[in-house]
Amino acid sequence: MAVEQISLSGRKKVVSNKEMTFIEKIYLLTILKGLWITLKHLFRRKVTIKYPEEIREMSPVYRGQHMLMRDDEGRERCTACGLCALSCPAEAITMKAEERKPEEKHLYREEKYASIYEINMLRCIFCGLCEEACPKEAIFLTKSKKIANADYSREDFIFGKDKLVMPLEMAINNTKSNTAN
Amino acid sequence: MDTTTFIIEKGTIIVVVFAITMLMAMYSTWAERKVAAFLQDRVGPNRAGWGGLLQPLADGLKLFTKEEFFPNTPNKFLFILGPGIAMSTALITSAVIPWGDKFHIFGKDVVLQATDLDVSILYIFGVLSIGVYGIMIGAWASNNKYSLMSAVRASSQMISYEVAMGLAIISILMMTGSLSLKEITIQQAEMKWNIFYQPLAFVIFLVCSFAETNRTPFDLAECESELIGGYHTEYSSMKMGFYLFAEYANMFISATILSVVFLGGYNYPGMEWAEQNWGVNIANIIAIAVLFAKICFFIFFYMWIRWTIPRFRYDQLMNLGWKILIPLAVLNIILTGIVMVLFN
Numbered sequence: 001m002a003v004e005q006i007s008l009s010g011r012k013k014v015v016s017n018k019e020m021t022f023i024e025k026i027y028l029l030t031i032l033k034g035l036w037i038t039l040k041h042l043f044r045r046k047v048t049i050k051y052p053e054e055i056r057e058m059s060p061v062y063r064g065q066h067m068l069m070r071d072d073e074g075r076e077r078c079t080a081c082g083l084c085a086l087s088c089p090a091e092a093i094t095m096k097a098e099e100r101k102p103e104e105k106h107l108y109r110e111e112k113y114a115s116i117y118e119i120n121m122l123r124c125i126f127c128g129l130c131e132e133a134c135p136k137e138a139i140f141l142t143k144s145k146k147i148a149n150a151d152y153s154r155e156d157f158i159f160g161k162d163k164l165v166m167p168l169e170m171a172i173n174n175t176k177s178n179t180a181n
Numbered sequence: 182m183d184t185t186t187f188i189i190e191k192g193t194i195i196v197v198v199f200a201i202t203m204l205m206a207m208y209s210t211w212a213e214r215k216v217a218a219f220l221q222d223r224v225g226p227n228r229a230g231w232g233g234l235l236q237p238l239a240d241g242l243k244l245f246t247k248e249e250f251f252p253n254t255p256n257k258f259l260f261i262l263g264p265g266i267a268m269s270t271a272l273i274t275s276a277v278i279p280w281g282d283k284f285h286i287f288g289k290d291v292v293l294q295a296t297d298l299d300v301s302i303l304y305i306f307g308v309l310s311i312g313v314y315g316i317m318i319g320a321w322a323s324n325n326k327y328s329l330m331s332a333v334r335a336s337s338q339m340i341s342y343e344v345a346m347g348l349a350i351i352s353i354l355m356m357t358g359s360l361s362l363k364e365i366t367i368q369q370a371e372m373k374w375n376i377f378y379q380p381l382a383f384v385i386f387l388v389c390s391f392a393e394t395n396r397t398p399f400d401l402a403e404c405e406s407e408l409i410g411g412y413h414t415e416y417s418s419m420k421m422g423f424y425l426f427a428e429y430a431n432m433f434i435s436a437t438i439l440s441v442v443f444l445g446g447y448n449y450p451g452m453e454w455a456e457q458n459w460g461v462n463i464a465n466i467i468a469i470a471v472l473f474a475k476i477c478f479f480i481f482f483y484m485w486i487r488w489t490i491p492r493f494r495y496d497q498l499m500n501l502g503w504k505i506l507i508p509l510a511v512l513n514i515i516l517t518g519i520v521m522v523l524f525n
Contacts, residue, residue: 028384031486031489031490034489034490035485035486035489037489038220038485038488038489039485041219041220041221041222042216042219042220044222045222046219046222046223046224047222047223048222048223048224050224050227
């Protein structure tokens with residue numbers, strides 16, 4: 001077989017420059033064919049999701065905004081090991097570790113905690129590798145449909161602990177429902 | 182008939198026809214968006230009113246409240262005159278359309294036609310030719326090379342296709358022997374529609390009407406990728422609205438002419454029977470409804486074509502007009518003549 005005709009993928013096509021037949025040249029029949037195709041689309045099911053009334057069903061593995069978790073006693077789980085930052089392919093996470101003082105035992109679970117924990121939402125690609133890397137089950141990507149809101153300045157997209165840490169009421173509710181079970 | 186009743190009668194018809202033309206043009210914009218959406222598997226406007234039915238009103242309100250911007254044009258008068266001509270030529274064509282046969286009100290017959298000129302078709306062609314001026318003057322006064330390019334395209338396209346259109350109509354005239362649209366309609370009673378006798382003329386006329394109304398696939402005057410917005414690039418606010426509106430009014434009128442000349446106008450099978458059994462008025466209400474059904478079909482057809490066929494290239498457009506449609510129309514005249522001599 002000649003080299004030109006070999007097709008390893010089996011999808012090779014030779015460009016054809018064939019002359020139009022008479023029927024194609026008068027164009028009317030081909031227009032009718034086209035009209036038939038568009039007419040079929042007229043009665044097809046519409047793909048639009050009417051947003052405020054209908055909300056698109058999210059995938060079960062959907063990953064939304066991050067949350068720094070608290071444990072059953074409401075203490076922050078994060079120990080500022082930096083594995084999430086290390087695993088982050090987008091270099092979105094930075095943190096600063098601090099040693100826990102004795103009187104802060106009710107606030108942080110481990111002896112070391114993150115005094116500053118920042119995720120740059122403009123860099124984050126929501127891949128979930130931080131979640132996988134975390135040995136303390138401290139960071140999770142929630143199913144919240146709220147991703148980062150539109151804003152005017154880049155600084156506002158760097159989310160600190162104020163936006164990331166799980167709200168206390170939520171932790172209390174979680175503990176309540178866990179103990180009830 | 183004394184003068185006062187005559188004026189009242191004709192005045193009413195003119196106002197009603199004007200209102201209906203405007204309404205149809207308005208809702209053509211809605212229908213265009215709906216048809217476009219449906220042909221592309223979308224839903225289209227559906228927020229303003231049920232199914233988006235108030236959308237044209239919202240659009241109109243928006244256009245009225247928009248800032249009126251004048252380019253640095255040497256002739257402001259012509260700049261304003263352009264959309265005015267476009268709109269008025271689009272509207273005055275409807276004067277000669279027979280919308281129905283007649284109503285029998287207050288013991289007298291009211292003919293459902295503003296005026297029955299015996300040269301209706303010539304009148305329509307004349308007005309259509311003036312329509313070119315609306316585009317040409319407005320675009321020229323815009324002082325913008327893109328607008329001018331677009332106007333040159335539009336006018337040469339409309340003038341070229343008018344030739345083929347006129348030649349296509351001649352074969353109809355040979356059969357009917359009359360230029361009056363009323364007369365042509367009456368001759369098509371009882372399913373003797375011209376489309377069955379003159380299919381070739383119908384196809385030529387249809388293609389030309391696309392070119393005359395500047396609709397896709399011949400909307401080269403509004404070719405965004407090459408000419409920004411086309412002849413109305415420099416227009417804003419309601420003057421822009423007038424141009425867009427005139428396009429839809431033109432579409433309505435040419436759909437009307439197509440249905441009157443080729444699809445039998447207001448005629449429907451059994452009209453005579455309905456007139457004898459149900460009375461003149463009911464028969465004619467049905468007749469008007471039938472005419473509007475035909476018109477709506479053609480308007481839908483215009484939109485259907487628009488979302489099916491891509492735009493022609495300019496040389497293709499000219500080739501089609503001069504080298505194909507005009508010879509075909511001439512051939513059709515000759516064929517019609519031969520058939521008339523042989524069979525009559």
